[in-house]
Amino acid sequence: xxxxxxxxxxxxxxxxxxxxxxxxxxxxxxxxxxxxxxxxxxxxxxxxxxxxxxxxxxxxxxxxxxxxxxxxxxxxxxxxxxxxxxxxxxxxxxxxxxxxxxxxxxxxxxxxxxxxxxxxxxxxxxxxxxxxxxxxxxxxxxxxxxxxxxxxxxxxxxxxxxxxxxxxxxxxxxxxxxxxxxxxxxxxxxxxxxxxxxxxxxxxxxxxxxxxxxxxxxxxxxxxxxxxxxxxxxxxxxxxxxxxxxxxxxxxxxxxxxxxxxxxxxxxxxxxxxxxxxxxxxxxxxxxxxxxxxxxxxxxxxxxxxxxxxxxxxxxxxxxxxxxxxxxxxxxxxxxxxxxxxxxxxxxxxxxxxxxxxxxxxxxxxxxxxxxxxxxxxxxxxxxxxxxxxxxxxxxxxxxxxxxxxxxxxxxxxxxxxxxxxxxxxxxxxxxxxx
Numbered sequence: 001x002x003x004x005x006x007x008x009x010x011x012x013x014x015x016x017x018x019x020x021x022x023x024x025x026x027x028x029x030x031x032x033x034x035x036x037x038x039x040x041x042x043x044x045x046x047x048x049x050x051x052x053x054x055x056x057x058x059x060x061x062x063x064x065x066x067x068x069x070x071x072x073x074x075x076x077x078x079x080x081x082x083x084x085x086x087x088x089x090x091x092x093x094x095x096x097x098x099x100x101x102x103x104x105x106x107x108x109x110x111x112x113x114x115x116x117x118x119x120x121x122x123x124x125x126x127x128x129x130x131x132x133x134x135x136x137x138x139x140x141x142x143x144x145x146x147x148x149x150x151x152x153x154x155x156x157x158x159x160x161x162x163x164x165x166x167x168x169x170x171x172x173x174x175x176x177x178x179x180x181x182x183x184x185x186x187x188x189x190x191x192x193x194x195x196x197x198x199x200x201x202x203x204x205x206x207x208x209x210x211x212x213x214x215x216x217x218x219x220x221x222x223x224x225x226x227x228x229x230x231x232x233x234x235x236x237x238x239x240x241x242x243x244x245x246x247x248x249x250x251x252x253x254x255x256x257x258x259x260x261x262x263x264x265x266x267x268x269x270x271x272x273x274x275x276x277x278x279x280x281x282x283x284x285x286x287x288x289x290x291x292x293x294x295x296x297x298x299x300x301x302x303x304x305x306x307x308x309x310x311x312x313x314x315x316x317x318x319x320x321x322x323x324x325x326x327x328x329x330x331x332x333x334x335x336x337x338x339x340x341x342x343x344x345x346x347x348x349x350x351x352x353x354x355x356x357x358x359x360x361x362x363x364x365x366x367x368x369x370x371x372x373x374x375x376x377x378x379x380x381x382x383x384x385x386x387x388x389x390x391x392x393x394x395x396x397x398x399x400x401x402x403x404x405x406x407x408x409x410x411x412x413x414x415x416x417x418x419x420x421x422x423x424x425x426x427x428x429x430x431x432x433x434x435x
Contacts, residue, residue: 006135006208014145016204017133020085021149023197024122027092027115029157030190031056032261033294034183035112037287040266040278041178042105046409047401050262050394052105055113057390060383063120068380069228069235071125072373079207081125081132088122089198091115096191100184103177122198124379131367131375133208140312140364144305147360151302151352153193159295160186162288171288172281180284235377241431242369243382246362248426250385253325253358255393256419259412260332260351265290266409268344271336276409293344300352305360317361318430324361325424328354332417336410354420365432 009017039052067084074080095115102108127146134142161182165171173181266276269286277283312320331347338344363382370378397412405411 006133008135009133009138013205014134014138014142017130017201018142018146018149020198020201021126021146022153023089023194024119024126025150025153026157026190026193027096027119029154029294029298030096030187031112031115032154033158033291034186036262037265037278038100038102038108038179038183039105040283042102042108044105046266046276047407048398050397052109053258053262054391054394055109056116057387057394059113059117060120060387061391063117064124064383065232065377065380066228067121068124068128069231069377071128072375072377081129082202082207084125085122085198085202088118089195091118092122093191093195096187096194100179100187101177124383127363127379128375129207131379133205136368139367141309143363143367144309144312144360147305147356148302150359151298151300151305151356155295155298155302157186157190158291158298160189161291162295165288171284178279231377232381235374235381239381240369243366243378245430246365247385249423249430250362251389252419252423252426254386254389256416256423257358258390258393259397259416259419263409263412267336267413270409271339272341289341289344293348296345297348297352297355300349301356304353305356308356308360312361312364316432317364318427318432321357321361322424322427324353324357325420325427329417329420329424332420333414335413365430368432
């Protein structure tokens with residue numbers, strides 16, 4: 001069988017293939033909802049908070065294109081992509097186990113570098129794996145199913161601390177490092193999910209076998225770092241026009257999402273409780289509220305990713321994605337105006353739609369525009385469209401946080417909403433290959 005003779009997969013097979021993404025995204029959800037509070041608990045300065053998030057975009061920039069290119073030419077007994085899932089999942093689980101026991105700011109930041117490197121080793125080979133396995137007409141289902149797993153994994157990761165409080169854990173119990181015990185327990189659960197979900201996918205889903213001619217061509221490709229870098233440079237030079245046009249969309253949406261994740265707890269604490277003191281009970285309550293509304297928007301993402309399949313088929317991924325970004329942008333702009341906790345769930349509907357679309361529709365567009373033999377390297381390069389905006393945000397936001405945003409985390413959330421609306425406008429300018 002060659003990669004051109006892909007079997008049509010059932011929904012259950014596509015689901016099994018994407019279970020591993022649940023664990024990866026549970027880990028990412030723990031980062032999104034807990035890293036800023038952990039840094040605050042350990043004494044981080046509010047204005048320079050973005051700099052402590054550098055690990056994610058930097059490791060993504062360095063790791064994903066190289067790993068994507070390497071997986072394109074890997075011919076191990078386990079396959080092209082699956083060795084990277086397993087290595088990444090093991091490292092991720094070990095980092096999650098250690099993170100909540102950090103005794104100093106530098107230790108937490110260092111562990112985040114390892115954790116993000118591990119997740120990045122797993123991420124792009126996983127996306128390439130889905131593209132490898134599915135026929136073109138099933139790729140929209142595959143990537144939106146992956147988006148659904150993102151929603152489910154992050155729903156549970158955001159909600160875990162609240163569930164732990166519901167079953168009897170003391171929300172105000174903290175360790176010697178000032179990190180709540182419910183946070184410690186959530187990270188331990190994440191470590192189990194990370195390795196267990198990948199193991200499920202490895203057990204239930206095998207990679208498509210390659211023809212002898214394909215294997216021979218792959219074996220001829222050098223695996224030394226210079227050759228990998230050369231291929232990345234050549235792939236960037238030959239980048240399809242549609243992929244280039246997605247660059248502005250990715251810049252705006254990911255700059256905005258990083259602003260949201262970094263400052264949403266501080267914004268809620270300011271709006272509802274009038275404080276950002278990390279030692280206060282109010283701040284811990286704000287972190288729990290963020291977990292609750294975060295779990296809700298991820299639950300919306302889980303449900304809407306599945307419901308989005310017929311809309312994406314009818315309207316196309318471009319129109320669907322633009323509409324979802326507008327819904328999220330309007331919702332984020334409204335968040336600082338909301339003074340009642342229960343009303344915060346309303347804007348999360350729009351954020352959930354956008355998060356489902358962000359994790360699915362751009363990849364549907366990408367998969368249709370890139371050559372199949374370079375799927376891994378282009379998936380890795382596309383991740384640069386995520387991490388470069390994050391790095392720009394990290395280094396630029398501290399420059400104007402005090403002057404333009406008045407040292408007010410609520411203004412960061414408003415900025416995030418405006419950026420997502422701008423991304424929707426940019427999305428309308430993307431020309432799809434079939435057009």
